[in-house]
Amino acid sequence: MSESGQFEGFGGRHVPEPLEEPLEQLATAFEEIVPTERFQRRFHHLLGHYGGRPTPVYHAETLSERYGAEIYFKHEDLLHGGAHKLNNTLGQGLLAEEAGKERLIAETGAGQHGTATAMVGAMLDLPTKIYMGEKDIERQEMNVFRMRLLGAEVEPVTRGDEGLAEAVDAALEDFAANMDDTHYLVGSAVGPDPFPRMVREFQSVIGREAREQIRELHGELPDACVACVGGGSNAIGLFHAFKNDDVMFYGAEPGGRGDAEHSAPLSKSETDDPQVFQGMKTRIIDDDTDNHSVSAGLDYPAVGPEHAALQELGRAEYHGIGDEEALAAFKELSRAEGIIPALEPAHAVALAKKLAAEDRHDTLLVNLCGRGDKDMQTAARKFDLD
Ligand SMILES: *Cc1c(COP(=O)(O)O)cnc(C)c1O
Numbered sequence: 001m002s003e004s005g006q007f008e009g010f011g012g013r014h015v016p017e018p019l020e021e022p023l024e025q026l027a028t029a030f031e032e033i034v035p036t037e038r039f040q041r042r043f044h045h046l047l048g049h050y051g052g053r054p055t056p057v058y059h060a061e062t063l064s065e066r067y068g069a070e071i072y073f074k075h076e077d078l079l080h081g082g083a084h085k086l087n088n089t090l091g092q093g094l095l096a097e098e099a100g101k102e103r104l105i106a107e108t109g110a111g112q113h114g115t116a117t118a119m120v121g122a123m124l125d126l127p128t129k130i131y132m133g134e135k136d137i138e139r140q141e142m143n144v145f146r147m148r149l150l151g152a153e154v155e156p157v158t159r160g161d162e163g164l165a166e167a168v169d170a171a172l173e174d175f176a177a178n179m180d181d182t183h184y185l186v187g188s189a190v191g192p193d194p195f196p197r198m199v200r201e202f203q204s205v206i207g208r209e210a211r212e213q214i215r216e217l218h219g220e221l222p223d224a225c226v227a228c229v230g231g232g233s234n235a236i237g238l239f240h241a242f243k244n245d246d247v248m249f250y251g252a253e254p255g256g257r258g259d260a261e262h263s264a265p266l267s268k269s270e271t272d273d274p275q276v277f278q279g280m281k282t283r284i285i286d287d288d289t290d291n292h293s294v295s296a297g298l299d300y301p302a303v304g305p306e307h308a309a310l311q312e313l314g315r316a317e318y319h320g321i322g323d324e325e326a327l328a329a330f331k332e333l334s335r336a337e338g339i340i341p342a343l344e345p346a347h348a349v350a351l352a353k354k355l356a357a358e359d360r361h362d363t364l365l366v367n368l369c370g371r372g373d374k375d376m377q378t379a380a381r382k383f384d385l386d
Pocket residue numbers: 083084085112113187188189228229230231232233234235297298342344345369370371
């Protein structure tokens with residue numbers, strides 16, 4: 001396996017034998033096809049004309065005044081589909097097409113990644129099957145309707161806890177059985193090599209744009225970048241362009257409600273030993289912890305291997321932000337700036353507020369990675385909006 005699948009000993013490709021070959025083929029296709037001018041031209045054309053890139057950077061004046069630090073938002077919620085997911089699904093969809101694959105499969109938890117995959121499947125005319133736990137299908141009806149409207153087949157997974165982990169297993173089995181004509185479109189910077197480095201590559205357009213934009217707007221680079229971390233794709237997509245700069249990285253993990261119910265392996269787990277989970281070596285939540293977050297997009301029990309490495313190197317810090325803190329930031333951003341964020345980036349906003357209160361940095365660039373339409377039911381219940 002290539003060295004580049006390792007992040008300080010995290011990551012790698014820990015899979016059963018039948019998956020070795022298709023993953024090696026995918027790694028080769030990624031390395032050979034993605035750098036070509038033809039691929040890059042098509043990818044960036046579609047990111048612009050289909051996706052709406054570049055997304056702007058916005059200086060949040062009210063929050064800046066209130067928090068006592070300059071707060072800038074990368075407006076990734078304005079990307080087609082309402083979140084950063086399309087950068088990755090478009091990149092992988094085009095790679096699959098160029099590599100001669102004829103169908104896409106994906107797993108989805110809350111349905112956001114499934115929807116972004118279904119959009120690209122429709123646009124590229126590739127038959128698309130989305131594996132989704134039965135429990136999630138019941139909870140996320142609207143996204144199931146969206147995927148079906150877009151022409152994707154939603155396959156219920158009824159084993160085990162009927163959640164995201166089981167959907168991943170079902171998708172991996174499909175991939176092993178149909179590797180010749182199928183691309184498995186993984187939704188975050190997680191899983192076996194080459195997925196973490198491939199998803200980073202496609203999402204790093206976020207940071208490349210933001211680095212230029214904040215220089216223009218603010219005159220210099222920010223002191224720190226802040227992003228929420230589920231699997232870690234929007235965070236690594238923002239951080240990567242700043243890796244050689246004197247810019248600190250902060251990840252907001254879903255601290256849930258207390259020490260027994262969270263999805264925050266880097267900030268709240270007690271065990272220090274890395275584990276092998278879904279094909280990668282990384283950190284996961286403790287055995288006796290219930291996997292939970294108020295935001296469906298963050299309740300993943302592990303984290304992308306590069307984040308585990310960045311923490312170990314001291315290059316990034318990860319902080320748990322609880323459900324209530326995230327909900328408060330969700331409301332504050334809506335009222336102060338007229339932007340309704342998704343509950344996921346509300347965790348990043350809450351962390352930025354804390355960092356500013358501690359006077360750690362003067363300028364913070366926060367990835368506003370999704371919009372809040374999908375969270376209105378939760379908000380209505382919480383804030384008595386009816
Ligand atoms: C899916 C999703 C996330 C979590 O995924 P990452 O890979 O950690 O970025 C966060 N925010 C939004 C809006 C999402 O849709």
